[in-house]
Amino acid sequence: MAEALQNALADWNPDEEKLAAVTGHKSHSTGSRRYRLTAVCLGVLCVLLLTAIPLLWIKFNNLTAERDGLQRKLSELGKATQEGWICFSSSIYYISTEKKSWSESREDCRERGADLLIINSREEQKFIHKLRGGQQSWIGLTGGEREGVWKWVDGSALTTRFWGIGEPNGSKEHCVITGYVSDPVKNWADFPCYYQLVWICEKRILMRGGTLVSLESWTHWNRAEFCPSSDLTEAMSYRSDRIRDSCQ
Known part of the structure; x- marks a missing residue:
């Protein structure tokens, strides 16, 4: 031509x-x-x-597939908040009302489409301190494969640490809890995995093609209405109808 x-x-x-x-x-x-x-x-x-x-x-x-995917995620989040999940930053969290061992706790999280909590920042650790309400809670950190080598449930290595004073200290304590001491930040401890404790599940939100999509990329969305700040009072007052109203 x-x-x-x-x-x-x-x-x-x-x-x-x-x-x-x-x-x-x-x-x-x-x-x-x-x-x-x-x-x-x-x-x-x-x-x-x-x-x-x-x-x-x-x-x-x-674009149509992306729109449908986002609407589906919003619908799932609306259902999750009705089931007791709490939103913070780019995840939603669920704290149990019963006590189980570490492995049983993780199994429950997986049945909910989530996994045990992974803590990546000081802000998240403070949020969890408020969320658990003074209870000692299992998190998704173990050292079972080799003594002294701690890994999260997703296989990533431990980089951000919030151990309590003198922790970890047990040769047969391969699972980790948060809330061992009253310090709101440095309160992790290693525990025997068979202990019966409450647990916290975490589910990442807005996943697309294996990549986390930042909430700020939604030009039509008010981030403050979707995931409140670290103020747990705001998070607890979050309601699914705010999602449904924004989708209409």
Whole structure:
């Protein structure tokens, strides 16, 4: 197509066009060249349109799938808040009302589509301190594979630590709790995994293609209404109807 356009342009003679305009006579070759140039240009335009339409259609389908996925997530979050989940930052949390061993606690979290809590920051640790209400709670940290090597339930290594003074200190204590002492931050301790304690589940939200989507990327969304700050009073007052109203 590009070669045809180049040939048509090469055949076009502007001086011949001017002469035809002055004399009032148009040669057959001049009309033929003009027609050929017009046809080639239209052909190029058609090729460009045929190329662009599938790309636009793919983009439209991707946006539609993304919209449907976000609406589905909002519906799931609305249901979760009715079941007692609390929202903070980019996760939702559930604290149990009964006591189980560490492995039984993790099994319960998995049945809820979540896992035991992973604490990544000081702010999150303070939030959990308020959430657990003074109870000692299992978190998703163990050292079962090798003594002194602690890993989270997702396989990641422990980097941010909030051990209580003198902790960890047990040779047969391979599971970790939060709330061992009254300090709101440094209160972790290693415990025997068979102890019966409450537990905290965590579920990451707004996952897309294996990547966490930041709430700030939703230009139509008010982040303060979706996930409150570290103020637990705000989090506890969160209601699923605020999600439903925003979806309408």
